[in-house]
Amino acid sequence: MARARAVVVLTGSELSRGDKTDANGAFLARELTSLGLEPSRIMIVGDDPAELEAAVREGLEAELCVLSGGLGPTHDDRTVETLARAAGRELRIDADLVRQIEEVSRAVAERLGRPYADFTPGVHKQASLPDGAVALGLAGTAPAVLLECDGRLAVALPGPPNELRRLWQRVLESDGLQRLLARVEQPRHRVLRFFGPSESAVARVLEETGGEGEGLEVTVCAHDLEIRVDLLERPGGKERTAHVAEALRAHFAADLFAEDERPVAEIVLDRCRTLGLRLATAESCTGGLVGARLTDAAGASDVYVGGVIAYSNEVKERRLGVPADVLARHGAVSAEAAQAMAEGARDALDADAAIAVTGIAGPEGGTPEKPVGLVFISVLVPGREETERFVFSGDREAVRARATAQSLHALRRLL
Amino acid sequence: MARARAVVVLTGSELSRGDKTDANGAFLARELTSLGLEPSRIMIVGDDPAELEAAVREGLEAELCVLSGGLGPTHDDRTVETLARAAGRELRIDADLVRQIEEVSRAVAERLGRPYADFTPGVHKQASLPDGAVALGLAGTAPAVLLECDGRLAVALPGPPNELRRLWQRVLESDGLQRLLARVEQPRHRVLRFFGPSESAVARVLEETGGEGEGLEVTVCAHDLEIRVDLLERPGGKERTAHVAEALRAHFAADLFAEDERPVAEIVLDRCRTLGLRLATAESCTGGLVGARLTDAAGASDVYVGGVIAYSNEVKERRLGVPADVLARHGAVSAEAAQAMAEGARDALDADAAIAVTGIAGPEGGTPEKPVGLVFISVLVPGREETERFVFSGDREAVRARATAQSLHALRRLL
Numbered sequence: 001m002a003r004a005r006a007v008v009v010l011t012g013s014e015l016s017r018g019d020k021t022d023a024n025g026a027f028l029a030r031e032l033t034s035l036g037l038e039p040s041r042i043m044i045v046g047d048d049p050a051e052l053e054a055a056v057r058e059g060l061e062a063e064l065c066v067l068s069g070g071l072g073p074t075h076d077d078r079t080v081e082t083l084a085r086a087a088g089r090e091l092r093i094d095a096d097l098v099r100q101i102e103e104v105s106r107a108v109a110e111r112l113g114r115p116y117a118d119f120t121p122g123v124h125k126q127a128s129l130p131d132g133a134v135a136l137g138l139a140g141t142a143p144a145v146l147l148e149c150d151g152r153l154a155v156a157l158p159g160p161p162n163e164l165r166r167l168w169q170r171v172l173e174s175d176g177l178q179r180l181l182a183r184v185e186q187p188r189h190r191v192l193r194f195f196g197p198s199e200s201a202v203a204r205v206l207e208e209t210g211g212e213g214e215g216l217e218v219t220v221c222a223h224d225l226e227i228r229v230d231l232l233e234r235p236g237g238k239e240r241t242a243h244v245a246e247a248l249r250a251h252f253a254a255d256l257f258a259e260d261e262r263p264v265a266e267i268v269l270d271r272c273r274t275l276g277l278r279l280a281t282a283e284s285c286t287g288g289l290v291g292a293r294l295t296d297a298a299g300a301s302d303v304y305v306g307g308v309i310a311y312s313n314e315v316k317e318r319r320l321g322v323p324a325d326v327l328a329r330h331g332a333v334s335a336e337a338a339q340a341m342a343e344g345a346r347d348a349l350d351a352d353a354a355i356a357v358t359g360i361a362g363p364e365g366g367t368p369e370k371p372v373g374l375v376f377i378s379v380l381v382p383g384r385e386e387t388e389r390f391v392f393s394g395d396r397e398a399v400r401a402r403a404t405a406q407s408l409h410a411l412r413r414l415l
Numbered sequence: 416m417a418r419a420r421a422v423v424v425l426t427g428s429e430l431s432r433g434d435k436t437d438a439n440g441a442f443l444a445r446e447l448t449s450l451g452l453e454p455s456r457i458m459i460v461g462d463d464p465a466e467l468e469a470a471v472r473e474g475l476e477a478e479l480c481v482l483s484g485g486l487g488p489t490h491d492d493r494t495v496e497t498l499a500r501a502a503g504r505e506l507r508i509d510a511d512l513v514r515q516i517e518e519v520s521r522a523v524a525e526r527l528g529r530p531y532a533d534f535t536p537g538v539h540k541q542a543s544l545p546d547g548a549v550a551l552g553l554a555g556t557a558p559a560v561l562l563e564c565d566g567r568l569a570v571a572l573p574g575p576p577n578e579l580r581r582l583w584q585r586v587l588e589s590d591g592l593q594r595l596l597a598r599v600e601q602p603r604h605r606v607l608r609f610f611g612p613s614e615s616a617v618a619r620v621l622e623e624t625g626g627e628g629e630g631l632e633v634t635v636c637a638h639d640l641e642i643r644v645d646l647l648e649r650p651g652g653k654e655r656t657a658h659v660a661e662a663l664r665a666h667f668a669a670d671l672f673a674e675d676e677r678p679v680a681e682i683v684l685d686r687c688r689t690l691g692l693r694l695a696t697a698e699s700c701t702g703g704l705v706g707a708r709l710t711d712a713a714g715a716s717d718v719y720v721g722g723v724i725a726y727s728n729e730v731k732e733r734r735l736g737v738p739a740d741v742l743a744r745h746g747a748v749s750a751e752a753a754q755a756m757a758e759g760a761r762d763a764l765d766a767d768a769a770i771a772v773t774g775i776a777g778p779e780g781g782t783p784e785k786p787v788g789l790v791f792i793s794v795l796v797p798g799r800e801e802t803e804r805f806v807f808s809g810d811r812e813a814v815r816a817r818a819t820a821q822s823l824h825a826l827r828r829l830l
Contacts, residue, residue, distance in 0.1 A: 018444030029433030287710025288703030295702025
């Protein structure tokens with residue numbers, strides 16, 4: 001069995017011009033990888049017909065081509081017609097699809113108080129499919145389209161990420177995809193996530209163990225202060241994969257914190273839940289990012305009670321009980337202030353565990369003694385408390401992101 | 416003068432497999448657009464040498480090709496050698512670059528307590544440039560590279576976004592880019608941002624005014640609850656652009672809230688600053704996202720005093736003074752609770768203006784009367800207060816993002 005290439009084509013001038021950051025490429029790439037396909041290329045192209053057609057033609061050379069965007073009713077939505085042309089198929093109006101789209105359009109017309117006749121051209125456009133294609137469901141008035149073509153598969157999905165994810169499920173259930181997957185080997189995917197070592201230290205150990213080779217692909221990547229190693233085991237690579245994974249586990253035993261995909265915030269919440277601890281936060285420079293990360297996942301509420309965003313010194317003093325003389329003597333960005341904030345959050349919010357962050361995110365506000373990037377993080381659980389000083393590099397956004405990730409890991413380690 | 420095509424190639428298996436979401440493509444696309452170039456394609460490819468080479472060859476067909484990633488010292492960092500091969504140039508070791516990289520590497524070796532000899536192969540690799548290329552500066556030990564080639568330009572930049580942005584400045588200052596820009600027409604870019612109308616309503620008005628055509632390109636996109644219209648005026652398009660902009664302004668006068676790029680949080684902060692108002696937040700389902708948005712930009716501290724993340728009912732009661740009987744009678748997700756939270760944040764944090772958000776982000780917790788997506792938002796300024804009910808669609812992440820954006824716009828309108 002061969003490895004199958006997949007290509008993703010994302011279309012829209014708002015993407016190619018950078019007015020909007022794409023949210024579908026990484027999602028689709030992860031999905032394709034987990035299906036055992038190799039997402040060999042992700043392309044973003046604008047509304048220009050020639051650029052779009054060139055990209056679709058390249059996409060059709062892969063075993064699977066996933067298109068996103070350009071399914072709307074207006075003139076610059078050209079994905080389906082381009083797919084038809086590139087695949088050498090005629091466009092035909094699908095009567096069943098006309099009825100479905102008509103129903104949605106009539107409701108919209110009514111809501112907007114416009115005559116339905118205004119919608120007719122759009123309905124016919126959106127109900128036109130390449131000969132032999134099937135519709136997989138609607139997003140608004142836009143159908144997702146699946147086309148099998150010389151043993152290869154092309155699917156066209158809407159651009160809005162929620163709609164894309166919903167209709168991607170239909171693709172997964174389709175006979176066309178199942179037939180493709182039956183011809184593809186399924187790799188085994190393992191992940192090892194470390195907090196502490198540098199990317200190059202991990203790469204060195206990898207190399208010393210033989211690393212990548214027949215039956216094993218490895219990627220190492222640093223993200224959000226963690227070093228993530230992905231091991232893709234292919235047929236014949238079982239022994240090598242086990243050997244590499246064991247060597248990494250042994251060498252960085254203290255730094256290995258996960259072998260699954262759970263975000264660190266979720267790991268922290270799970271650990272608190274097991275220990276019966278209620279968690280509170282106190283944030284200055286991160287302005288709510290730690291709380292936002294903790295509440296990203298559903299079900300945080302049995303552990304996380306809430307937090308205080310103490311951006312001004314007054315709030316630090318009055319709502320977190322940071323003593324005025326700590327602020328006067330050490331400043332709001334100090335180990336003493338961080339510790340008082342953590343204790344204050346615990347006490348004010350009636351929690352058992354706490355995370356506090358105070359720092360200088362920049363670009364203004366730095367001094368020679370307290371440079372931009374200086375952050376103090378204090379974490380506590382019953383009977384233990386830890387405060388650390390960091391100087392993070394990067395711009396305001398990077399300092400805030402790093403401080404957020406570091407604070408979650410600090411509590412994770414204390415737990 | 417002709418419009419010049421630009422192509423962006425982002426490399427790294429962590430990107431092509433979706434382990435990491437690209438952060439450079441949209442940045443580079445915006446920069447290229449603002450320089451008057453047409454970013455016709457953004458490609459993400461993995462570490463596979465054949466896929467990378469194919470992408471680089473396509474990139475070199477454009478007037479400007481920007482490469483990002485793959486500049487590191489290890490075997491799977493192949494961008495520079497691939498660029499050399501695709502451009503038909505030899506690789507040569509640059510003696511000056513050897514010295515610069517050596518200096519950085521010696522410091523790293525010392526810090527890690529490793530013999531410098533371990534680093535020598537990496538230094539020679541990273542100091543190798545295609546014949547005729549120039550180095551524009553280092554990111555760690557990785558040089559940014561600029562190569563002029565048959566009147567076209569290729570630049571290779573490091574993958575970490577901060578490094579890329581820093582070294583992109585060097586590209587902007589380079590003679591090579593200046594020579595390219597001298598041959599390119601500069602379009603005028605205008606943006607109109609609306610809050611309120613639907614995307615299709617805006618598209619309809621656009622169409623009725625003649626819309627896109629000779630000398631004017633228009634994109635309409637919905638993002639973060641706003642409808643953004645980008646007008647790219649090219650030579651000969653002055654009158655048409657003015658006409659379209661005027662028609663949109665007139666038709667959606669009440670909904671037009673910005674003609675610049677400032678995030679809505681910044682608009683809110685600026686308005687509060689002008690009025691001398693201090694701002695506080697009270698968040699339940701958004702868990703800190705509103706605070707995080709307000710503190711994204713530097714200089715929020717003279718307006719934003721902080722907030723309370725009231726995830727549990729206890730915190731709502733004790734820290735925001737939401738009356739127990741409001742919670743008992745109406746529930747934590749109610750107009751009454753939202754209003755009490757806003758007033759509580761204002762009073763507890765000694766502010767003048769406040770934003771409060773409470774809702775059911777899902778996926779659990781919904782009931783027939785209070786479905787997932789139900790959110791109450793309350794905003795207040797001295798003498799005025801407004802509470803609204805929303806049912807947002809989408810998953811947990813979408814509901815939280817929409818509630819956050821909506822709450823900022825609610826206060827913006829009240830101001």
